[in-house]
Amino acid sequence: MDTVRRLLSDFEETTSADWKRPPASGPDGGARGHAVLMGFPRSGTTLLEQVLETHPDIVTLDERPLLLDAEVEFVARPGGMKRLAEVIPAFLEPFQDSYWRKVREFGADPTGSVFVQKHPLATARLPLVAKMFPYAKIIFAIRDPRDVVFSCFRRSFNMNAAMYEFNTIEGAARYYDAVMSAGEIYLERLPLDVCRVKYEDLVADFDGVAQDVCGFLNVEWSEDLRNFARTVGERRIATPSGVQIARGLYTEGVGQWRPYEFALKGVMPILRRWVETFGYDPD
Secondary structure, eight states: OHHHHHHHHHHTTSOGGGGOOOSSOOOOTTOSEEEEEESOTTSSHHHHHHHHHTSTTEEEEOSOOTTHHHHIIIIISTTHHHHHHHOOHHHHHHHHHHHHHHHHHTTOOOTTSEEEEEOGGGGGGHHHHHHHOTTOEEEEEEOOHHHHHHHHHHSOOOOSTTGGGGGSHHHHHHHHHHHHHHHHHHHHHSOOEEEEEEHHHHHHSHHHHHHHHHHHTTOOOOGGGGGGGGGGGGSOOOSTTHHHHTTOSOGGGTTTTGGGHHHHGGGHHHHHHHHHHTTOOOO
């Protein structure tokens, strides 16, 4: 959480001119399009990634350390955001080449396809994404903050610095607030193409929302997307959502927090802002 706040604080000391898009993009790995799917864990990113993977013109890859080299240079080291803001495009080419090399090392071939990387917490590193891939499209997944935070708290994740925050309901809520606060500022100030997708809308109107996402990615609608649940068994989904997605679309994921409202009372002052921001019923 401290890293999220530090990056945001450093970003706010830069100017809009620092983030202006260059006249041309860097290496594209042979892909005809590139998108990053982000938001927050348990916001429907795995569902949406699995849906997109079934499209014949889309290749996806779930959470892998594709940006590790660039994160070491610009995120982990002090002053990294300032260096990132001032960096010239040519300096980033080795990091871009490393990214696409790792895509293939993890088993994805983006050649001639639209490549979609799923990385929920890339939200907190959006300036890095914007510099590395200024013409990449951003798919931003949204779900009722109360469902997100409660689900993060009760699910088992592989432990790391970020997932440690989910050990308490307050920690999960504060981490969500920190990431969403940074994300909203980044999305407002960075020159990125963004499509926001609500989990609840995808469940209620699958064809309509999926068609909108296809249009955003510049691919034709494919009826294959409706069969996403059949392909789950062919892929190893390394998140707690895998078993649920194998069931296909289901409405039980909407409003799961309600029977546990008592557990969320202490963090509602933190979450209320996001409930209102994202247009959910406060009651």
